[in-house]
Amino acid sequence: xxxxxxxxxxxxxxxxxxxxxxxxxxxxxxxxxxxxxxxxxxxxxxxxxxxxxxxxxxxxxxxxxxxxxxxxxxxxxxxxxxxxxxxxxxxxxxxxxxxxxxxxxxxxxxxxxxxxxxxxxxxxxxxxxxxxxxxxxxxxxxxxxxxxxxxxxxxxxxxxxxxxxxxxxxxxxxxxxxxxxxxxxxxxxxxxxxxxxxxxxxxxxxxxxxxxxxxxxxxxxxxxxxxxxxxxxxxxxxxxxxxxxxxxxxxxxxxxxxxxxxxxxxxxxxxxxxxxxxxxxxxxxxxxxxxxxxxxxxxxxxxxxxxxxxxxxxxxxxxxxxxxxxxxxxxxxxxxxxxxxxxxxxxxxxxxxxxxxxxxxxxxxxxxxxxxxxxxxxxxxxxxxxxxxxxxxxxxxxxxxxxxxxxxxxxxxxx
Amino acid sequence: xxxxxxxxxxxxxxxxxxxxxxxxxxxxxxxxxxxxxxxxxxxxxxxxxxxxxxxxxxxxxxxxxxxxxxxxxxxxxxxxxxxxxxxxxxxxxxxxxxxx
Numbered sequence: 077x078x079x080x081x082x083x084x085x086x087x088x089x090x091x092x093x094x095x096x097x098x099x100x101x102x103x104x105x106x107x108x109x110x111x112x113x114x115x116x117x118x119x120x121x122x123x124x125x126x127x128x129x130x131x132x133x134x135x136x137x138x139x140x141x142x143x144x145x146x147x148x149x150x151x152x153x154x155x156x157x158x159x160x161x162x163x164x165x166x167x168x169x170x171x172x173x174x175x176x177x178x179x180x181x182x183x184x185x186x187x188x189x190x191x192x193x194x195x196x197x198x199x200x201x202x203x204x205x206x207x208x209x210x211x212x213x214x215x216x217x218x219x220x221x222x223x224x225x226x227x228x229x230x231x232x233x234x235x236x237x238x239x240x241x242x243x244x245x246x247x248x249x250x251x252x253x254x255x256x257x258x259x260x261x262x263x264x265x266x267x268x269x270x271x272x273x274x275x276x277x278x279x280x281x282x283x284x285x286x287x288x289x290x291x292x293x294x295x296x297x298x299x300x301x302x303x304x305x306x307x308x309x310x311x312x313x314x315x316x317x318x319x320x321x322x323x324x325x326x327x328x329x330x331x332x333x334x335x336x337x338x339x340x341x342x343x344x345x346x347x348x349x350x351x352x353x354x355x356x357x358x359x360x361x362x363x364x365x366x367x368x369x370x371x372x373x374x375x376x377x378x379x380x381x382x383x384x385x386x387x388x389x390x391x392x393x394x395x396x397x398x399x400x401x402x403x404x405x406x407x408x409x410x411x412x413x414x415x416x417x418x419x420x421x422x423x424x425x426x427x428x429x430x431x432x433x434x435x436x437x438x439x440x441x442x443x444x445x446x447x448x449x450x451x452x453x454x455x456x457x458x459x460x461x462x463x464x465x466x467x468x469x470x471x472x473x474x475x476x477x478x479x480x481x482x483x484x485x486x487x488x489x490x491x
Numbered sequence: 492x493x494x495x496x497x498x499x500x501x502x503x504x505x506x507x508x509x510x511x512x513x514x515x516x517x518x519x520x521x522x523x524x525x526x527x528x529x530x531x532x533x534x535x536x537x538x539x540x541x542x543x544x545x546x547x548x549x550x551x552x553x554x555x556x557x558x559x560x561x562x563x564x565x566x567x568x569x570x571x572x573x574x575x576x577x578x579x580x581x582x583x584x585x586x587x588x589x590x591x
Contacts, residue, residue: 351590
Protein backbone atom coordinates (compact mmCIF):
# COMPACT_ATOMS: atom_id res chain seq x y z
CA UNK A 77 0.00 0.00 0.00
CA UNK A 78 1.26 3.47 -0.76
CA UNK A 79 1.00 5.94 2.08
CA UNK A 80 1.33 9.57 1.00
CA UNK A 81 3.70 11.56 3.13
CA UNK A 82 3.85 15.29 2.70
CA UNK A 83 5.30 16.43 6.01
CA UNK A 84 8.66 18.09 5.61
CA UNK A 85 10.85 18.77 8.62
CA UNK A 86 13.58 20.97 7.16
CA UNK A 87 14.96 23.49 9.61
CA UNK A 88 15.36 27.09 8.52
CA UNK A 89 18.98 26.75 7.37
CA UNK A 90 19.87 30.17 8.86
CA UNK A 91 19.61 28.62 12.35
CA UNK A 92 22.24 25.86 12.06
CA UNK A 93 24.30 28.18 9.87
CA UNK A 94 24.46 30.85 12.59
CA UNK A 95 26.00 28.30 14.95
CA UNK A 96 28.43 26.93 12.39
CA UNK A 97 29.68 30.34 11.19
CA UNK A 98 30.20 31.41 14.80
CA UNK A 99 32.03 28.16 15.52
CA UNK A 100 34.42 28.59 12.59
CA UNK A 101 35.28 32.14 13.66
CA UNK A 102 35.87 30.87 17.22
CA UNK A 103 38.13 28.14 15.82
CA UNK A 104 40.26 30.64 13.90
CA UNK A 105 40.49 33.00 16.90
CA UNK A 106 41.43 30.18 19.27
CA UNK A 107 44.27 29.08 17.01
CA UNK A 108 45.51 32.65 16.50
CA UNK A 109 45.68 32.96 20.31
CA UNK A 110 47.69 29.73 20.50
CA UNK A 111 50.06 30.86 17.75
CA UNK A 112 50.57 34.32 19.26
CA UNK A 113 51.30 32.79 22.67
CA UNK A 114 53.26 29.89 21.20
CA UNK A 115 56.44 30.60 23.16
CA UNK A 116 54.65 30.32 26.53
CA UNK A 117 53.09 27.00 25.50
CA UNK A 118 56.45 25.70 24.34
CA UNK A 119 57.89 26.56 27.75
CA UNK A 120 55.16 24.47 29.35
CA UNK A 121 53.18 27.45 30.66
CA UNK A 122 49.58 26.51 29.92
CA UNK A 123 47.86 28.23 32.81
CA UNK A 124 47.83 31.72 31.34
CA UNK A 125 44.70 33.73 30.47
CA UNK A 126 45.37 33.55 26.71
CA UNK A 127 45.48 29.74 26.80
CA UNK A 128 42.37 29.52 29.02
CA UNK A 129 40.66 31.74 26.49
CA UNK A 130 41.92 29.67 23.53
CA UNK A 131 40.90 26.36 25.16
CA UNK A 132 37.37 27.59 25.87
CA UNK A 133 37.06 29.07 22.40
CA UNK A 134 38.06 25.70 20.95
CA UNK A 135 35.95 23.39 23.13
CA UNK A 136 32.90 25.61 23.70
CA UNK A 137 33.12 28.19 20.90
CA UNK A 138 33.94 25.66 18.22
CA UNK A 139 33.13 22.05 19.19
CA UNK A 140 30.03 22.71 21.31
CA UNK A 141 28.61 25.38 18.96
CA UNK A 142 29.22 23.20 15.90
CA UNK A 143 27.53 20.26 17.67
CA UNK A 144 24.53 22.47 18.51
CA UNK A 145 24.28 23.77 14.95
CA UNK A 146 24.56 20.26 13.53
CA UNK A 147 21.85 19.08 15.94
CA UNK A 148 19.46 21.81 14.80
CA UNK A 149 19.99 20.40 11.32
CA UNK A 150 20.14 16.67 12.08
CA UNK A 151 17.57 16.15 14.84
CA UNK A 152 14.62 16.91 12.50
CA UNK A 153 16.23 14.66 9.87
CA UNK A 154 16.98 11.74 12.15
CA UNK A 155 13.84 11.90 14.27
CA UNK A 156 11.36 13.09 11.64
CA UNK A 157 10.14 15.88 13.88
CA UNK A 158 10.55 19.63 13.36
CA UNK A 159 12.47 21.77 15.85
CA UNK A 160 10.12 22.70 18.72
CA UNK A 161 10.55 26.48 18.38
CA UNK A 162 12.89 28.02 15.80
CA UNK A 163 12.50 31.53 17.21
CA UNK A 164 13.59 30.20 20.59
CA UNK A 165 16.51 28.59 18.72
CA UNK A 166 17.68 31.99 17.42
CA UNK A 167 17.39 33.50 20.91
CA UNK A 168 19.34 30.53 22.27
CA UNK A 169 22.01 31.13 19.62
CA UNK A 170 22.45 34.79 20.59
CA UNK A 171 22.51 34.07 24.33
CA UNK A 172 25.07 31.26 23.92
CA UNK A 173 27.19 33.12 21.36
CA UNK A 174 27.35 36.29 23.48
CA UNK A 175 27.98 34.13 26.57
CA UNK A 176 30.89 32.21 25.01
CA UNK A 177 32.40 35.28 23.30
CA UNK A 178 32.32 37.43 26.46
CA UNK A 179 33.39 34.51 28.67
CA UNK A 180 36.45 33.82 26.50
CA UNK A 181 37.21 37.55 26.27
CA UNK A 182 36.95 37.96 30.05
CA UNK A 183 39.22 34.96 30.62
CA UNK A 184 41.76 36.81 28.48
CA UNK A 185 41.54 40.28 29.98
CA UNK A 186 40.11 39.80 33.47
CA UNK A 187 39.55 36.17 34.54
CA UNK A 188 38.04 37.04 37.93
CA UNK A 189 35.18 38.84 36.15
CA UNK A 190 34.23 35.80 34.06
CA UNK A 191 31.33 34.78 36.32
CA UNK A 192 28.52 36.79 34.69
CA UNK A 193 29.47 35.83 31.09
CA UNK A 194 29.79 32.28 32.42
CA UNK A 195 26.22 32.38 33.71
CA UNK A 196 25.04 33.74 30.34
CA UNK A 197 26.83 30.88 28.57
CA UNK A 198 25.30 28.38 30.97
CA UNK A 199 21.84 29.79 30.30
CA UNK A 200 22.41 29.34 26.58
CA UNK A 201 23.37 25.69 27.01
CA UNK A 202 20.38 25.04 29.29
CA UNK A 203 18.10 26.69 26.71
CA UNK A 204 19.55 24.33 24.11
CA UNK A 205 18.89 21.29 26.31
CA UNK A 206 15.30 22.49 26.83
CA UNK A 207 14.82 23.01 23.08
CA UNK A 208 16.10 19.49 22.31
CA UNK A 209 14.01 17.94 25.08
CA UNK A 210 10.85 19.62 23.72
CA UNK A 211 11.73 18.59 20.14
CA UNK A 212 12.57 14.96 20.86
CA UNK A 213 9.53 14.32 23.04
CA UNK A 214 7.39 14.96 19.94
CA UNK A 215 9.01 12.05 18.11
CA UNK A 216 6.33 9.54 17.18
CA UNK A 217 8.41 6.39 17.46
CA UNK A 218 11.57 6.65 19.59
CA UNK A 219 14.36 4.40 18.31
CA UNK A 220 17.96 3.52 19.14
CA UNK A 221 19.12 6.89 17.78
CA UNK A 222 16.86 8.58 20.33
CA UNK A 223 18.63 6.60 23.06
CA UNK A 224 22.09 7.67 21.84
CA UNK A 225 21.25 11.34 21.33
CA UNK A 226 19.07 11.55 24.48
CA UNK A 227 21.85 10.01 26.59
CA UNK A 228 24.39 12.38 24.99
CA UNK A 229 22.21 15.33 26.08
CA UNK A 230 21.99 13.92 29.64
CA UNK A 231 25.80 13.69 29.63
CA UNK A 232 26.05 17.32 28.45
CA UNK A 233 23.84 18.35 31.36
CA UNK A 234 25.99 16.34 33.80
CA UNK A 235 29.17 17.88 32.33
CA UNK A 236 27.85 21.37 33.05
CA UNK A 237 26.56 20.38 36.48
CA UNK A 238 29.93 18.82 37.41
CA UNK A 239 31.78 21.85 35.97
CA UNK A 240 29.78 24.22 38.19
CA UNK A 241 30.36 21.91 41.18
CA UNK A 242 34.11 22.12 40.45
CA UNK A 243 34.09 25.93 40.48
CA UNK A 244 31.95 25.96 43.63
CA UNK A 245 34.26 23.41 45.27
CA UNK A 246 37.32 25.51 44.41
CA UNK A 247 35.80 28.67 45.85
CA UNK A 248 34.19 27.26 49.01
CA UNK A 249 35.98 24.00 49.71
CA UNK A 250 32.68 22.14 49.26
CA UNK A 251 33.25 18.39 48.62
CA UNK A 252 36.99 19.05 48.54
CA UNK A 253 37.73 15.37 49.17
CA UNK A 254 35.95 14.52 45.93
CA UNK A 255 37.51 17.29 43.82
CA UNK A 256 39.63 14.88 41.74
CA UNK A 257 36.71 12.48 41.27
CA UNK A 258 34.44 15.33 40.17
CA UNK A 259 37.11 16.63 37.79
CA UNK A 260 37.58 13.20 36.19
CA UNK A 261 33.81 12.73 35.93
CA UNK A 262 33.50 16.16 34.29
CA UNK A 263 36.01 15.07 31.62
CA UNK A 264 34.44 11.62 31.20
CA UNK A 265 30.92 13.00 30.77
CA UNK A 266 32.03 15.79 28.43
CA UNK A 267 34.38 13.84 26.19
CA UNK A 268 33.19 10.22 26.11
CA UNK A 269 29.62 10.85 27.23
CA UNK A 270 28.39 13.88 25.33
CA UNK A 271 30.57 13.94 22.21
CA UNK A 272 31.04 10.20 21.63
CA UNK A 273 27.41 9.21 22.17
CA UNK A 274 26.34 12.09 19.93
CA UNK A 275 28.70 11.06 17.12
CA UNK A 276 27.64 7.41 17.51
CA UNK A 277 23.96 8.34 17.23
CA UNK A 278 24.26 10.60 14.22
CA UNK A 279 26.73 8.27 12.49
CA UNK A 280 23.91 5.75 12.26
CA UNK A 281 22.03 8.32 10.16
CA UNK A 282 24.89 9.89 8.26
CA UNK A 283 27.02 6.85 7.35
CA UNK A 284 24.22 5.08 5.40
CA UNK A 285 23.19 8.41 3.87
CA UNK A 286 26.65 9.40 2.59
CA UNK A 287 27.53 5.89 1.40
CA UNK A 288 24.01 5.03 0.18
CA UNK A 289 24.04 1.79 2.17
CA UNK A 290 21.04 -0.45 2.05
CA UNK A 291 19.85 -3.65 3.71
CA UNK A 292 22.23 -3.60 6.70
CA UNK A 293 21.33 -4.93 10.18
CA UNK A 294 20.79 -2.51 13.07
CA UNK A 295 20.73 -4.96 15.97
CA UNK A 296 24.39 -4.27 16.83
CA UNK A 297 23.52 -0.66 17.74
CA UNK A 298 21.72 -1.95 20.86
CA UNK A 299 24.88 -3.72 22.02
CA UNK A 300 26.96 -0.61 21.32
CA UNK A 301 24.58 1.45 23.44
CA UNK A 302 24.38 -1.09 26.28
CA UNK A 303 28.12 -1.67 26.48
CA UNK A 304 29.19 1.95 26.14
CA UNK A 305 26.65 3.42 28.57
CA UNK A 306 27.43 0.66 31.13
CA UNK A 307 31.11 1.53 30.67
CA UNK A 308 30.39 5.20 31.37
CA UNK A 309 28.40 4.40 34.54
CA UNK A 310 30.97 1.94 35.92
CA UNK A 311 33.92 4.24 35.16
CA UNK A 312 32.06 7.09 36.87
CA UNK A 313 31.47 4.92 39.95
CA UNK A 314 35.14 3.87 40.02
CA UNK A 315 36.19 7.55 40.26
CA UNK A 316 34.25 7.93 43.50
CA UNK A 317 35.04 4.63 45.23
CA UNK A 318 38.62 4.38 43.93
CA UNK A 319 38.36 0.68 43.12
CA UNK A 320 40.96 -0.10 40.39
CA UNK A 321 39.11 -3.25 39.32
CA UNK A 322 35.96 -1.21 38.69
CA UNK A 323 37.98 1.29 36.63
CA UNK A 324 39.39 -1.55 34.51
CA UNK A 325 35.92 -3.03 34.07
CA UNK A 326 34.56 0.38 33.03
CA UNK A 327 37.37 0.97 30.51
CA UNK A 328 36.87 -2.56 29.17
CA UNK A 329 33.16 -1.95 28.57
CA UNK A 330 33.92 1.38 26.86
CA UNK A 331 36.44 -0.40 24.62
CA UNK A 332 33.97 -3.21 23.89
CA UNK A 333 31.19 -0.72 23.04
CA UNK A 334 33.47 1.28 20.75
CA UNK A 335 34.77 -1.91 19.06
CA UNK A 336 31.24 -3.17 18.33
CA UNK A 337 30.45 0.28 16.92
CA UNK A 338 33.51 0.14 14.59
CA UNK A 339 32.56 -3.36 13.49
CA UNK A 340 28.93 -2.33 12.90
CA UNK A 341 29.95 0.70 10.82
CA UNK A 342 32.22 -1.55 8.74
CA UNK A 343 29.20 -3.81 8.05
CA UNK A 344 27.17 -0.76 6.95
CA UNK A 345 30.01 0.43 4.70
CA UNK A 346 30.30 -3.01 3.08
CA UNK A 347 26.61 -2.74 2.14
CA UNK A 348 27.12 0.56 0.34
CA UNK A 349 26.04 1.31 -3.21
CA UNK A 350 28.28 4.34 -3.63
CA UNK A 351 31.58 2.78 -4.54
CA UNK A 352 33.81 5.85 -4.22
CA UNK A 353 33.28 7.71 -0.95
CA UNK A 354 33.93 11.44 -0.53
CA UNK A 355 37.35 12.17 0.99
CA UNK A 356 36.07 14.15 4.00
CA UNK A 357 33.59 11.39 4.84
CA UNK A 358 36.41 8.83 4.55
CA UNK A 359 38.34 10.79 7.18
CA UNK A 360 35.28 10.72 9.46
CA UNK A 361 35.43 6.91 9.09
CA UNK A 362 39.20 6.91 9.75
CA UNK A 363 38.42 8.81 12.97
CA UNK A 364 36.35 5.82 14.15
CA UNK A 365 39.33 3.50 13.69
CA UNK A 366 41.62 5.95 15.50
CA UNK A 367 39.10 6.33 18.37
CA UNK A 368 39.00 2.56 18.70
CA UNK A 369 42.81 2.30 18.85
CA UNK A 370 42.94 5.05 21.50
CA UNK A 371 40.32 3.19 23.59
CA UNK A 372 42.44 0.03 23.31
CA UNK A 373 45.65 1.89 24.23
CA UNK A 374 43.94 3.55 27.24
CA UNK A 375 42.68 0.17 28.45
CA UNK A 376 46.13 -1.45 28.08
CA UNK A 377 47.75 1.51 29.86
CA UNK A 378 45.70 0.71 33.00
CA UNK A 379 48.11 -2.16 33.59
CA UNK A 380 51.10 0.15 33.32
CA UNK A 381 52.60 2.07 36.25
CA UNK A 382 52.70 5.22 34.15
CA UNK A 383 48.96 5.34 33.69
CA UNK A 384 48.49 8.72 35.37
CA UNK A 385 51.15 10.30 33.11
CA UNK A 386 49.61 8.74 29.99
CA UNK A 387 46.00 9.70 30.53
CA UNK A 388 46.49 13.42 29.67
CA UNK A 389 48.11 12.71 26.27
CA UNK A 390 45.44 10.04 25.60
CA UNK A 391 42.62 12.52 26.25
CA UNK A 392 44.39 14.93 23.88
CA UNK A 393 44.59 12.24 21.16
CA UNK A 394 40.97 11.19 21.75
CA UNK A 395 39.71 14.77 21.49
CA UNK A 396 41.66 15.57 18.34
CA UNK A 397 41.74 12.31 16.38
CA UNK A 398 38.28 11.01 17.21
CA UNK A 399 36.03 13.95 18.08
CA UNK A 400 37.60 16.84 16.15
CA UNK A 401 38.43 14.72 13.08
CA UNK A 402 34.87 13.33 12.98
CA UNK A 403 33.34 16.79 13.33
CA UNK A 404 35.62 18.24 10.62
CA UNK A 405 34.88 15.34 8.26
CA UNK A 406 31.14 15.81 8.65
CA UNK A 407 31.39 19.62 8.48
CA UNK A 408 32.68 19.29 4.92
CA UNK A 409 29.39 17.55 4.13
CA UNK A 410 27.00 19.57 6.32
CA UNK A 411 28.11 23.10 5.38
CA UNK A 412 27.76 22.65 1.57
CA UNK A 413 24.37 21.05 2.20
CA UNK A 414 23.15 23.98 4.33
CA UNK A 415 24.39 26.57 1.87
CA UNK A 416 22.94 24.62 -1.06
CA UNK A 417 19.56 24.43 0.71
CA UNK A 418 19.66 28.17 1.43
CA UNK A 419 20.69 29.17 -2.08
CA UNK A 420 19.42 26.55 -4.48
CA UNK A 421 16.50 24.63 -2.94
CA UNK A 422 14.03 26.95 -4.67
CA UNK A 423 15.91 26.77 -7.99
CA UNK A 424 16.04 22.97 -8.34
CA UNK A 425 13.82 21.80 -11.20
CA UNK A 426 13.76 25.30 -12.71
CA UNK A 427 17.37 25.55 -13.80
CA UNK A 428 20.63 23.67 -13.52
CA UNK A 429 21.98 23.75 -9.96
CA UNK A 430 25.38 22.57 -8.69
CA UNK A 431 25.81 19.26 -6.87
CA UNK A 432 26.96 19.31 -3.25
CA UNK A 433 30.37 18.06 -4.32
CA UNK A 434 30.80 21.07 -6.58
CA UNK A 435 30.25 23.39 -3.59
CA UNK A 436 33.53 22.36 -1.96
CA UNK A 437 37.14 22.15 -3.10
CA UNK A 438 37.68 18.45 -2.37
CA UNK A 439 41.26 18.38 -3.64
CA UNK A 440 42.54 20.06 -0.45
CA UNK A 441 40.86 17.55 1.89
CA UNK A 442 43.42 14.74 1.69
CA UNK A 443 46.57 16.91 2.17
CA UNK A 444 44.99 19.09 4.88
CA UNK A 445 43.45 16.26 6.89
CA UNK A 446 46.59 14.09 6.54
CA UNK A 447 48.70 16.98 7.80
CA UNK A 448 46.24 17.36 10.68
CA UNK A 449 46.67 13.72 11.75
CA UNK A 450 50.48 13.91 11.47
CA UNK A 451 50.61 17.17 13.47
CA UNK A 452 48.42 15.70 16.24
CA UNK A 453 50.74 12.68 16.54
CA UNK A 454 53.75 15.02 16.56
CA UNK A 455 52.26 17.03 19.45
CA UNK A 456 51.30 13.82 21.28
CA UNK A 457 54.82 12.36 21.07
CA UNK A 458 56.41 15.71 21.94
CA UNK A 459 54.33 15.82 25.17
CA UNK A 460 55.16 12.18 25.83
CA UNK A 461 58.92 12.55 25.26
CA UNK A 462 59.03 16.20 26.38
CA UNK A 463 60.55 17.40 23.09
CA UNK A 464 59.91 21.12 22.90
CA UNK A 465 61.02 21.62 19.30
CA UNK A 466 58.65 18.94 17.94
CA UNK A 467 55.84 20.34 20.07
CA UNK A 468 56.48 23.80 18.66
CA UNK A 469 56.48 22.63 15.04
CA UNK A 470 53.50 20.28 15.54
CA UNK A 471 51.36 22.92 17.25
CA UNK A 472 52.24 25.52 14.61
CA UNK A 473 51.24 23.13 11.80
CA UNK A 474 48.09 22.10 13.68
CA UNK A 475 46.92 25.68 14.26
CA UNK A 476 47.68 26.59 10.64
CA UNK A 477 45.73 23.55 9.39
CA UNK A 478 42.77 24.48 11.62
CA UNK A 479 42.75 27.99 10.18
CA UNK A 480 43.03 26.71 6.58
CA UNK A 481 40.19 24.22 7.16
CA UNK A 482 37.97 26.93 8.63
CA UNK A 483 38.70 29.25 5.68
CA UNK A 484 38.09 26.49 3.11
CA UNK A 485 34.71 25.72 4.74
CA UNK A 486 33.78 29.42 4.85
CA UNK A 487 34.67 29.66 1.13
CA UNK A 488 31.58 27.54 0.38
CA UNK A 489 29.55 30.67 1.06
CA UNK A 490 30.93 32.19 -2.15
CA UNK A 491 29.47 29.36 -4.27
CA UNK B 492 5.24 14.29 -31.42
CA UNK B 493 6.20 13.59 -27.84
CA UNK B 494 3.29 12.77 -25.57
CA UNK B 495 2.98 14.70 -22.30
CA UNK B 496 3.92 11.74 -20.10
CA UNK B 497 7.24 11.39 -21.96
CA UNK B 498 7.83 15.12 -21.59
CA UNK B 499 7.21 14.83 -17.85
CA UNK B 500 9.74 11.98 -17.55
CA UNK B 501 12.26 13.98 -19.57
CA UNK B 502 11.70 16.97 -17.29
CA UNK B 503 12.15 14.75 -14.21
CA UNK B 504 15.53 13.71 -15.56
CA UNK B 505 16.66 17.31 -15.02
CA UNK B 506 16.06 17.00 -11.25
CA UNK B 507 19.21 15.74 -9.57
CA UNK B 508 19.77 14.47 -6.05
CA UNK B 509 22.54 16.99 -5.22
CA UNK B 510 24.32 14.56 -2.85
CA UNK B 511 24.58 11.70 -5.35
CA UNK B 512 24.43 13.82 -8.52
CA UNK B 513 22.05 11.33 -10.13
CA UNK B 514 18.65 12.32 -11.49
CA UNK B 515 15.49 11.16 -9.71
CA UNK B 516 14.48 8.87 -12.59
CA UNK B 517 17.78 6.96 -12.76
CA UNK B 518 17.83 6.83 -8.97
CA UNK B 519 14.50 4.98 -9.10
CA UNK B 520 12.67 7.51 -6.95
CA UNK B 521 9.72 7.92 -9.35
CA UNK B 522 7.08 5.21 -8.87
CA UNK B 523 4.24 6.46 -11.09
CA UNK B 524 3.47 9.30 -13.44
CA UNK B 525 -0.22 9.74 -14.24
CA UNK B 526 -1.43 12.28 -16.79
CA UNK B 527 -5.18 12.92 -17.10
CA UNK B 528 -7.00 13.93 -20.29
CA UNK B 529 -7.12 17.48 -18.99
CA UNK B 530 -3.29 17.45 -18.57
CA UNK B 531 -3.27 17.30 -14.79
CA UNK B 532 -0.12 15.46 -13.67
CA UNK B 533 0.20 13.27 -10.60
CA UNK B 534 3.61 11.94 -9.60
CA UNK B 535 4.10 9.31 -6.92
CA UNK B 536 7.64 9.15 -5.67
CA UNK B 537 9.86 8.20 -2.76
CA UNK B 538 13.28 9.08 -1.38
CA UNK B 539 16.19 6.76 -0.62
CA UNK B 540 15.59 7.08 3.13
CA UNK B 541 12.79 8.48 5.32
CA UNK B 542 14.00 11.72 6.82
CA UNK B 543 16.27 12.51 3.89
CA UNK B 544 17.51 16.05 4.58
CA UNK B 545 16.81 16.93 0.95
CA UNK B 546 13.17 15.91 1.39
CA UNK B 547 11.55 19.27 0.64
CA UNK B 548 14.12 20.36 -1.96
CA UNK B 549 13.77 17.27 -4.16
CA UNK B 550 9.97 17.11 -4.06
CA UNK B 551 9.86 20.84 -4.80
CA UNK B 552 12.28 20.30 -7.70
CA UNK B 553 10.04 17.56 -9.11
CA UNK B 554 7.04 19.90 -8.97
CA UNK B 555 8.90 22.85 -10.54
CA UNK B 556 10.28 20.72 -13.38
CA UNK B 557 6.78 19.55 -14.37
CA UNK B 558 5.23 22.98 -13.95
CA UNK B 559 7.85 24.19 -16.42
CA UNK B 560 6.17 22.17 -19.21
CA UNK B 561 3.73 24.43 -21.05
CA UNK B 562 0.81 21.99 -21.48
CA UNK B 563 0.53 20.89 -17.84
CA UNK B 564 -2.26 22.23 -15.67
CA UNK B 565 -2.29 21.04 -12.06
CA UNK B 566 0.67 19.14 -10.62
CA UNK B 567 0.42 16.89 -7.61
CA UNK B 568 3.45 15.23 -6.03
CA UNK B 569 2.80 12.38 -3.58
CA UNK B 570 5.71 11.28 -1.46
CA UNK B 571 5.37 7.70 -0.21
CA UNK B 572 7.53 5.44 1.98
CA UNK B 573 5.73 2.20 1.08
CA UNK B 574 6.97 0.39 -0.89
CA UNK B 575 10.37 1.47 0.37
CA UNK B 576 13.08 2.44 -2.09
CA UNK B 577 15.62 -0.27 -2.86
CA UNK B 578 18.66 -0.39 -5.17
CA UNK B 579 16.73 -2.68 -7.56
CA UNK B 580 14.61 0.34 -8.49
CA UNK B 581 17.61 2.14 -10.00
CA UNK B 582 18.29 2.14 -13.72
CA UNK B 583 21.48 0.69 -15.19
CA UNK B 584 22.69 4.24 -15.79
CA UNK B 585 22.07 5.14 -12.12
CA UNK B 586 24.07 2.14 -10.94
CA UNK B 587 26.85 2.97 -13.36
CA UNK B 588 27.08 6.49 -11.94
CA UNK B 589 27.52 5.00 -8.47
CA UNK B 590 30.46 3.00 -9.76
CA UNK B 591 28.52 -0.30 -9.81
